[in-house]
Amino acid sequence: MIVVVLAHPYPxxxxxxxxxxxxxxxxxxxxxxxxxxxxxxxxxxxxxERQALEAASVVVWQHPIYWYSxxxxxxxxxxxxxxxxxxxxxxxxxxxxxxxxxxxxxxxDDIDYSPAGxxxxxxxxxxxxxxxxxxxCGMIWLEPIIIHAARxxxxxxxxxxGAHYRARVAELAAEESSPDG
Amino acid sequence: xxxxxxxxxAAIYLCAAVVLVPLASRLGLGSxxxxxxxxxxxxxxxxxxxxxxxxxxxFAEFGVVLMLFVIGLELxxxxxxxxxxxxxxxxSLQMAASGIVLTAAALAAGxxxxxxxxVGFALALxxxxxxxxxxxxxxxxxxxxGRAAFGILLFQDIAAIPLIGIVPLLSTTPGEPQGPLWLGxxxxxxxxxxxxxxxxxxxxxxxxxIARTQLRDVFTAFALLVVIVTALLMEFAGVSMALGAFLxxxxxxxxxxxxxxxxxxxxxxxxxxxxxxxxxxMSIDFALLAANxxxxxxxxxxxxxxxxxxxxxxxxxxxxxxDQRPVFAAALAQGSEFAFVVFGVAGAAHVLPGxxxxxxxxxxxxSLVVTPVLVAVADWLQxxxxxxxxxxDQVEAEEGGVIIVGFGRYGQIVGRLLFASGIxxxxxxxxxxxxxxxxxxxxxxxxxxxxxxxxxxxAGAEHASVLIDAIDDMDASLKLVDLVQESFPRVTIxxxxxxxxxxxxxxxxxxxxxxxxxxESALRTGRRALETLGVRSYEARERADIFxxxxxxxLESVLEGWDDEAQRISRARTARIEFExxxxxDQEEFERQIGSGWNRARSN
Numbered sequence: 001m002i003v004v005v006l007a008h009p010y011p012x013x014x015x016x017x018x019x020x021x022x023x024x025x026x027x028x029x030x031x032x033x034x035x036x037x038x039x040x041x042x043x044x045x046x047x048x049e050r051q052a053l054e055a056a057s058v059v060v061w062q063h064p065i066y067w068y069s070x071x072x073x074x075x076x077x078x079x080x081x082x083x084x085x086x087x088x089x090x091x092x093x094x095x096x097x098x099x100x101x102x103x104x105x106x107x108x109d110d111i112d113y114s115p116a117g118x119x120x121x122x123x124x125x126x127x128x129x130x131x132x133x134x135x136x137c138g139m140i141w142l143e144p145i146i147i148h149a150a151r152x153x154x155x156x157x158x159x160x161x162g163a164h165y166r167a168r169v170a171e172l173a174a175e176e177s178s179p180d181g
Numbered sequence: 182x183x184x185x186x187x188x189x190x191a192a193i194y195l196c197a198a199v200v201l202v203p204l205a206s207r208l209g210l211g212s213x214x215x216x217x218x219x220x221x222x223x224x225x226x227x228x229x230x231x232x233x234x235x236x237x238x239x240f241a242e243f244g245v246v247l248m249l250f251v252i253g254l255e256l257x258x259x260x261x262x263x264x265x266x267x268x269x270x271x272x273s274l275q276m277a278a279s280g281i282v283l284t285a286a287a288l289a290a291g292x293x294x295x296x297x298x299x300v301g302f303a304l305a306l307x308x309x310x311x312x313x314x315x316x317x318x319x320x321x322x323x324x325x326x327g328r329a330a331f332g333i334l335l336f337q338d339i340a341a342i343p344l345i346g347i348v349p350l351l352s353t354t355p356g357e358p359q360g361p362l363w364l365g366x367x368x369x370x371x372x373x374x375x376x377x378x379x380x381x382x383x384x385x386x387x388x389x390x391i392a393r394t395q396l397r398d399v400f401t402a403f404a405l406l407v408v409i410v411t412a413l414l415m416e417f418a419g420v421s422m423a424l425g426a427f428l429x430x431x432x433x434x435x436x437x438x439x440x441x442x443x444x445x446x447x448x449x450x451x452x453x454x455x456x457x458x459x460x461x462x463m464s465i466d467f468a469l470l471a472a473n474x475x476x477x478x479x480x481x482x483x484x485x486x487x488x489x490x491x492x493x494x495x496x497x498x499x500x501x502x503x504d505q506r507p508v509f510a511a512a513l514a515q516g517s518e519f520a521f522v523v524f525g526v527a528g529a530a531h532v533l534p535g536x537x538x539x540x541x542x543x544x545x546x547x548s549l550v551v552t553p554v555l556v557a558v559a560d561w562l563q564x565x566x567x568x569x570x571x572x573x574d575q576v577e578a579e580e581g582g583v584i585i586v587g588f589g590r591y592g593q594i595v596g597r598l599l600f601a602s603g604i605x606x607x608x609x610x611x612x613x614x615x616x617x618x619x620x621x622x623x624x625x626x627x628x629x630x631x632x633x634x635x636x637x638x639x640a641g642a643e644h645a646s647v648l649i650d651a652i653d654d655m656d657a658s659l660k661l662v663d664l665v666q667e668s669f670p671r672v673t674i675x676x677x678x679x680x681x682x683x684x685x686x687x688x689x690x691x692x693x694x695x696x697x698x699x700x701e702s703a704l705r706t707g708r709r710a711l712e713t714l715g716v717r718s719y720e721a722r723e724r725a726d727i728f729x730x731x732x733x734x735x736l737e738s739v740l741e742g743w744d745d746e747a748q749r750i751s752r753a754r755t756a757r758i759e760f761e762x763x764x765x766x767d768q769e770e771f772e773r774q775i776g777s778g779w780n781r782a783r784s785n
């Protein structure tokens with residue numbers, strides 16, 4: 001089972017997000033959990049989330065980049081779901097060995113994310129916090145899918161990226177025959 | 182007739198209607214044909230079960246009066262003003278053109294000039310009763326063609342009055358002396374002013390007061406009283422009763438009780454209109470028809486053909502879309518019930534030679550019978566021409582709208598949130614005090630029992646996407662849910678539950694969006710208490726969230742087995758124990774989710 005944890009507060013207003021979300025339509029063994037739809041009042045059900053993750057061999061975190069990080073509800077999800085004794089610390093090995101795929105969209109392009117650009121840093125600067133979150137829980141960090149300048153892409157370009165995303169997830173789902181322990 | 186005769190007649194009429202109307206409807210002929218056939222069957226020239234055709238006609242005429250009242254209710258003064266060009270331009274054009282063509286035809290047929298003139302213009306009139314009923318049944322009354330036709334019919338109702346007045350003046354023999362014209366005008370103007378004044382300053386406050394008593398029957402009685410008094414007043418002033426009732430309807434159209442009035446009058450209107458058509462059927466003299474078969478058929482076909490051609494040609498200048506013109510012409514081609522009166526007066530004044538009076542009455546009656554068939558044919562033709570289904574009926578509530586039933590303390594908050602989001606819900610409530618205040622705030626609020634199918638229908642439930650059941654009474658609330666699920670399965674119900682029992686009843690009916698009315702505010706109160714005790718407000722919110730989730734899970738889990746009475750009773754007995762246990766569980770759950778995380782985090 002692949003669990004996609006999706007965090008977009010206004011999915012209808014993001015064309016890129018729409019294409020990416022549809023890219024997974026109909027894939028077998030893929031469960032999408034749209035956090036802003038499940039928890040509009042931000043009252044994350046930690047138990048339900050943990051239960052869903054336990055069944056997964058691959059966890060996908062998909063969201064737009066807000067302020068060099070995840071949207072607030074995704075961050076809250078880390079806090080409420082990845083608890084001590086379950087995800088980390090003594091006895092906390094529920095996620096150990098599961099693989100983690102990060103799929104993020106940004107507003108800026110390569111130039112914006114460079115020392116000369118408006119963000120003053122390469123995007124790589126902002127990856128470690130998320131990566132370490134996964135790795136602290138013992139998950140295996142996969143090569144992330146980062147889509148820059150998502151708003152400037154046209155439909156055809158987005159479809160190509162969507163197909164790429166779908167292929168990655170389908171490939172991971174196919175490897176499921178030997179799930180990690 | 183003694184009271185038994187009345188009941189016997191009523192039984193005969195109702196029996197014929199109950200048998201023949203559904204049959205005619207089933208055959209796609211419309212209910213009008215059914216009533217007409219029923220009339221032929223039971224009338225003096227059929228089985229002869231009923232002979233007092235004239236008395237029944239006079240009684241049934243009230244059906245036409247009620248029909249125009251109901252139509253008036255749908256047209257507030259602004260909408261009526263929008264109709265002015267189709268009434269005055271369309272109406273006068275149609276009367277002039279059809280009148281002149283038919284007069285010429287009558288002259289050519291050898292009638293003397295005065296008689297030809299009377300016949301021509303009398304036959305130019307169309308039957309409001311038949312045309313409107315037929316168009317309503319086909320759902321075209323609100324199409325451009327329906328509005329144009331209705332404008333013409335309205336003009337004819339006005340034009341018929343001077344026509345009936347002038348006929349005796351054409352007589353070669355002296356008739357009754359007529360009052361001066363100015364007196365007539367003054368009387369009509371006076372009556373209109375009285376009706377308008379009473380409507381605004383007497384009828385509306387009275388409706389409000391009566392609605393407040395919650396006596397449904399009195400409300401209905403008062404509605405009928407308003408129509409009858411207006412009709413009588415207008416007739417006294419020399420205007421037709423139907424026109425008077427129409428005016429009364431228009432004056433009450435912007436009232437908050439519009440839907441309730443419509444709902445209450447509707448059954449009377451339906452039955453009396455039926456009686457009217459039955460009376461038309463009864464008046465068909467088959468002996469006279471047999472004796473003059475060729476002549477009568479010739480006149481029916483001839484005059485209707487001339488009217489149809491004239492109407493088809495007029496369609497363009499008065500703005501009827503091309504593909505709707507056949508139905509437009511067919512709907513207005515028949516003679517009018519006013520023509521019976523005109524021919525009667527003309528016969529009495531010796532303007533028409535004796536036999537002509539009877540023959541022409543028969544002609545008009547037959548033209549009424551033919552109309553529904555003619556319209557059905559034209560409708561078929563229209564579908565062929567446009568190659569598609571006709572446009573859907575226009576309903577007042579917009580497509581995908583919201584209806585709120587029950588607009589007290591609860592519904593109002595819902596409505597105001599929607600209103601603030603730019604959604605104008607249609608609101609039904611039975612408390613007149615609420616209605617007054619809310620209308621002033623700009624809500625579209627209608628008075629009436631929201632659990633009545635007809636009221637929901639006229640509020641547009643068929644086209645709504647959401648219905649909010651905010652009724653405080655549990656039985657009424659569940660009745661509404663049953664009704665909506667039965668009649669408007671497309672509509673999503675969002676419900677207010679009084680308590681857990683109500684919640685379960687709603688859930689068992691398949692309603693998914695339910696909020697217990699005290700639950701959320703009680704949770705908030707609990708949060709306030711926790712905050713006061715020193716719990717941080719964010720944590721207090723989280724505790725409330727956990728409590729809510731656990732509570733709902735528990736509710737859902739005991740849903741099964743609710744039908745089992747023994748189980749339910751035992752549940753009630755153990756309710757207290759269960760409640761305590763539940764509290765304990767809540768606390769454990771909370772410790773598990775929040776408390777423990779902190780301890781482990783420190784020990785790590």
